[in-house]
Amino acid sequence: MKKLMFALSALLVLSLVGAQDLQGRVVTVGSDTTYPPFETVDEAGNIVGFDIDVVNAICERVNCVAEFRTTAWDGIFPALAAGEFDMVASGVTITAERALVVDFTEPYFVVDQAITTSVDNDHLTLDDFRGGDLTLGAQVGTTNAFTAEEIAGRDNVHLYDDFNSAIQALLNGDVDGVMIDNVIADAFVATYAGELSIPIPSVEADEQLGFAVQQGDELVDALNAGLAMIREDGTLDALVQKWFVD
Amino acid sequence: MFKGIRPSYLILLAALPFVIYLFWGVDDYRAALAFIAPGIWTTVLVTVLAYVLAAILGLAIAGLLLVRIGDNTLRNLFVLWLVLVAASVWFFTRQQDEYALIGEAEGLVAIISGTPSRYGDLLQAGGWQEDAPTRSVRAVVDADAAIQRLEDGIVTGAFVPRSAVPAGVPILWEARFLPRSESLPATLLSVLAAILGALMFAGWQSGKHPFAIFAELYVDMIRGIPMLVIVLYIGFPVQGAVRELTGGLIEPDRITRGVIAIALGYAAYMAEIFRAGIQAVAPGQLEAARSLGLNGMQTARFVVLPQALKIVIPPLGNEFIAMLKDTSLLSLLSLREVTQRSREYTARTFEYFPGYNTAAIVYIGLTLAASSALKFVERRSDRSRPVT
Numbered sequence: 001m002k003k004l005m006f007a008l009s010a011l012l013v014l015s016l017v018g019a020q021d022l023q024g025r026v027v028t029v030g031s032d033t034t035y036p037p038f039e040t041v042d043e044a045g046n047i048v049g050f051d052i053d054v055v056n057a058i059c060e061r062v063n064c065v066a067e068f069r070t071t072a073w074d075g076i077f078p079a080l081a082a083g084e085f086d087m088v089a090s091g092v093t094i095t096a097e098r099a100l101v102v103d104f105t106e107p108y109f110v111v112d113q114a115i116t117t118s119v120d121n122d123h124l125t126l127d128d129f130r131g132g133d134l135t136l137g138a139q140v141g142t143t144n145a146f147t148a149e150e151i152a153g154r155d156n157v158h159l160y161d162d163f164n165s166a167i168q169a170l171l172n173g174d175v176d177g178v179m180i181d182n183v184i185a186d187a188f189v190a191t192y193a194g195e196l197s198i199p200i201p202s203v204e205a206d207e208q209l210g211f212a213v214q215q216g217d218e219l220v221d222a223l224n225a226g227l228a229m230i231r232e233d234g235t236l237d238a239l240v241q242k243w244f245v246d
Numbered sequence: 247m248f249k250g251i252r253p254s255y256l257i258l259l260a261a262l263p264f265v266i267y268l269f270w271g272v273d274d275y276r277a278a279l280a281f282i283a284p285g286i287w288t289t290v291l292v293t294v295l296a297y298v299l300a301a302i303l304g305l306a307i308a309g310l311l312l313v314r315i316g317d318n319t320l321r322n323l324f325v326l327w328l329v330l331v332a333a334s335v336w337f338f339t340r341q342q343d344e345y346a347l348i349g350e351a352e353g354l355v356a357i358i359s360g361t362p363s364r365y366g367d368l369l370q371a372g373g374w375q376e377d378a379p380t381r382s383v384r385a386v387v388d389a390d391a392a393i394q395r396l397e398d399g400i401v402t403g404a405f406v407p408r409s410a411v412p413a414g415v416p417i418l419w420e421a422r423f424l425p426r427s428e429s430l431p432a433t434l435l436s437v438l439a440a441i442l443g444a445l446m447f448a449g450w451q452s453g454k455h456p457f458a459i460f461a462e463l464y465v466d467m468i469r470g471i472p473m474l475v476i477v478l479y480i481g482f483p484v485q486g487a488v489r490e491l492t493g494g495l496i497e498p499d500r501i502t503r504g505v506i507a508i509a510l511g512y513a514a515y516m517a518e519i520f521r522a523g524i525q526a527v528a529p530g531q532l533e534a535a536r537s538l539g540l541n542g543m544q545t546a547r548f549v550v551l552p553q554a555l556k557i558v559i560p561p562l563g564n565e566f567i568a569m570l571k572d573t574s575l576l577s578l579l580s581l582r583e584v585t586q587r588s589r590e591y592t593a594r595t596f597e598y599f600p601g602y603n604t605a606a607i608v609y610i611g612l613t614l615a616a617s618s619a620l621k622f623v624e625r626r627s628d629r630s631r632p633v634t
Contacts, residue, residue, distance in 0.1 A: 074589060078598050101596050119359040119385035137580070141593025158500075158580040159590060165578065168482040173489060174500060174580075193366025193383040194357035 020222040022064040027219065029055055029066050030085040032073035034162040036187040037243045038091035041070065050243040051089040054108060055211070057235050058226030073162065074140060077101050080212060086219060088212040091181065093143040103215050105223045107208035108236065113147055114182040115200035116167070116189065121176060122197045129177060129200075132156065137166040137175035147205055148179035163188070171195060181207065183244050258614070265607060274600040278591055282604050285587035289612070292504055292583060293570045299509035300569070301562070304516025310461035311521050315454060323446050323456060330439035337432035340424065344408035347419040352379045353402030356392040359385060361405065362423060369405060374419050430491050461517065468514035473572050480507035481579040504576040512569055519561045523554035556627050563620035567613050574609075584608050 031051065033039045039049035047068045059066045069085055080088050080102055091111075094104045115136070117124055128134055129152050136152045138145040140159040148157045158175050160166040166178045167188050180188070182201060189196045213220045230236045251259075268275045345365070349355070357366050372378035384401055386392045389410035396404045403418075411417065424432070442456070445463075449456035468476070481503055488496055498506065527550050535545040577586035584605050592601035 074593065075598070077596065097594075097596065119387055122385075122387060140589055145593070159586070160580050161578055165482065165580075168486075169580070172482065172485045173494075173497065174485075189385070190370065190382065193363065193370055194359060194361045194385045195363075197385050 020062045020225040022059075022062050022219075022222055025064050027059065027064045027066050027087060028085040029068045030071045030076055030080060030088045031068055031090045032076060032162065033068075033070045034073075034164050035091050035184060036191070037183065039068075039089070050109075050239060051091060053239045053243070054230070054236065055087075055089050057230045057239065058223055061226040061229045062222045064222070073142070077212065081214060083214065086213065086217070087223070091184075091209055092212055093207045094210040095143060098212070101215070102212040103217065103220050104210040104212055105220055106227055107210050108227055108231075109209045109240070111181045111183055111207045111209060112201075113144055113179060113203045113205040113207065114185045114198050115177040115179055115203065116170065116185045116196050116198055117177045118170060118173075119195060119197045122199050124177065124199050126151070126200050126203060134176040135174075137169050137178045138180070139163050139166060143205070143207060144179040144181065147203060151179070151203070167192070167196070179203075186244075258610075269604075272600075274597050275604060277595075278588070278597065278600040278604040279608075281591045282584055282587045282601075282608060285582055285584040286608060286612070288501075288581065289570070289573050289583040292501060292508070292573045292576060292581070293566070295501075296505045296508040296512065296573070297566050297569055299505060300512040300516050300565075303509060303513035305520055307461045307464060307513060307517035308520035308524065310457045311465075311517065312524070313455040313458045315449060315456075315458075319455060320446060320450055323442065323449075327439060327442050327446065330435055330442060334432050334435035334439055337428050337435065338424070340428040340432075342422045343425045345405055345421045345423070346408045346411050346417045347374065347403060347405050347421075348411055348415050348417060349396050349401070349403030351375075351403070351418060352381055354382050354384055354400070355403035355405060356386050356395050356401040357383050357405050358388055358392050358407075360426065362426065365405065365421060365423075374421075426490060427493070430487070434491065465514045465517055468511060469518075471511070473508070473511050474575050474578075476511045477504070477507045477575045477578060480510065481576075500576075500579050500581050504573070504579055504581050508569060508572060508576070511572075512565060515565060516562070519558050519565070520554070523558035524550055526557050527553050559624055559627055560620075563617070563623065566620070567616050570612055570616060571609065 031039045031047065033041050033047050033049075035049075037049055038051045039047060042048050047070065052066075052068060055066045055068075068089075071079060071085070073090065076088055076090060077098060078101070079085070088102070092098070092104075093111075094107060098104070115124075115126070115129065124134070129136060132153060134152065135156045135158060136148040137158045137160060138148045139162055145157065145159055158166075158169060160169060163178070163180060163184065166175070166180075169175050170178045171192065177200075178185075182198075185198050185201075189198060211223055213223070227236075230239075269279050270276070345361070347355070347369070355369055357369070366383055368374050370380060370383055372380045381403070384395070386395060389404075389406040392401075392404040392406050393410065393412065395401045408417075408420065423429075441460075445456035445459050448454070448459050452459070481500075485498070485503060488498075531549055531553075532545060535549045540548065573583055574585035576583060577589060580586065582590075588601045588605035592598045595601070
């Protein structure tokens with residue numbers, strides 16, 4: 001029975017590959033490359049990160065060539081809808097509001113949100129931020145921004161172009177904390193060694209990340225098939241290990 | 247009946263009922279305007295404050311441009327230069343901090359707040375010793391907390407001041423560096439001394455006052471920097487440096503910083519306008535004023551400024567309109583003016599056209615109001631033009 005199941009699932013995967021062969025097509029990917037370790041630009045000018053590796057692994061399975069393009073987060077979804085690129089891979093949380101504008105793949109990663117502070121404020125708790133005296137920073141238009149507004153209130157939230165600016169504002173003392181995905185917080189704490197701390201590692205937000213495509217685009221089926229394959233054969237786990245654990 | 251009104255204004259006038267209908271009857275636009283409207287106050291406030299500051303700075307720079315070198319100028323400045331050099335040397339030769347790495351050579355290492363970032367990077371990359379492994383860092387408040395974490399086994403190493411290391415604990419590696427409270431003023435003073443030295447040399451060579459050369463340099467440099475870069479520069483790194491230099495004493499909020507950034511940028515343009523206005527007064531008039539027995543102040547007050555001001559009013563008004571639009575750059579500092587609010591609105595609702603159309607209409611309304619006010623001022627100053 002088990003063997004039969006295996007054979008059947010193998011057949012299913014094979015048939016999907018048959019159906020989902022993109023025949024070497026170039027897929028352009030929009031990404032806000034200021035978001036370590038999901039996507040950043042390295043010293044040589046190459047776009048690197050977890051999302052890049054995942055998309056490339058998927059493309060390997062469904063026979064496409066991913067071409068990444070740096071774009072601003074602000075307006076990334078209308079740009080996708082307008083056809084400026086074929087998909088968005090930018091650590092995007094799947095939300096109902098965004099799903100009205102674009103289509104999402106199955107989730108490929110789950111993150112939580114955390115609050116980063118300067119090391120001097122290491123003692124702060126979530127209730128301190130709920131108190132209404134402390135300010136939170138975040139990137140405009142992110143789910144972090146919406147969570148921050150829920151916790152600290154709209155007038156206590158300062159929104160920036162990207163998380164780099166939000167972290168600069170934190171270091172300058174403009175905000176008391178930055179609401180940010182937990183894995184990104186770790187990356188920034190490593191970058192600003194000795195200055196930042198994560199007193200609130202979880203605000204218990206279950207954030208499912210997915211890739212976005214234009215509404216009704218059949219590319220989503222190929223991406224889902226590729227995603228299923230890299231999840232099956234352990235590639236995805238290996239990439240998670242590479243970018244978030246090691 | 248519409249003669250004398252610009253044709254493009256007629257079209258805008260005709261579009262007015264449509265705009266009113268849009269914000270009255272269309273839900274998306276009404277919601278967008280309700281969200282963005284509070285930002286109009288911020289935009290206007292920042293523009294007016296920045297304009298006043300830029301005008302004062304611009305006038306001061308224009309004044310500097312016209313300063314003539316005196317007999318003792320270079321000697322006095324040389325004394326100032328010596329003081330700067332001495333102060334910088336004093337700071338550079340202060341006691342260095344001694345830091346020591348204790349614990350194990352690998353695993354998580356505690357770093358106390360205020361440690362120069364290059365040492366944090368060095369410890370992470372393993373560059374402090376050949377073949378040292380890379381390791382992660384954990385920031386803590388002070389040396390006591392670091393040693394406590396080390397004893398509790400939360401971290402395997404700590405990088406702390408030498409004096410805080412408990413007796414008998416082996417030291418893996420030592421580093422000495424000037425603390426930031428001394429290295430920052432030392433660097434700043436030496437840069438100031440270098441600039442002053444260069445200005446003095448240029449003044450000695452050219453016979454111009456070093457301050458006039460500085461004003462020239464300021465205008466040339468600032469006009470070469472995009473306003474966006476000035477805003478980012480004043481908004482983020484300069485703020486951090488000022489905060490550290492003054493020990494947190496001077497900590498301008500975001501509005502103040504935004505106003506200063508815009509004003510610093512526009513002061514250069516304003517200075518050029520003022521200079522052009524002053525120089526447009528015919529030299530013969532100055533000679534006439536002197537022959538009538540007016541002194542320098544009186545010449546400026548009664549002869550130069552009344553004429554110069556009339557010349558500079560139109561270009562100064564244009565600067566106001568340009569500044570009104572450039573305050574949109576302050577959205578990068580998370581200042582909630584019109585642009586930032588429209589970005590917040592569109593990011594939340596995905597209503598991109600209503601959001602940015604509303605912002606555009608608000609800006610058109612503001613600039614039209616400003617240019618009408620400007621026309622009024624121009625007409626008034628024209629009427630009072632003396633018969634020549």
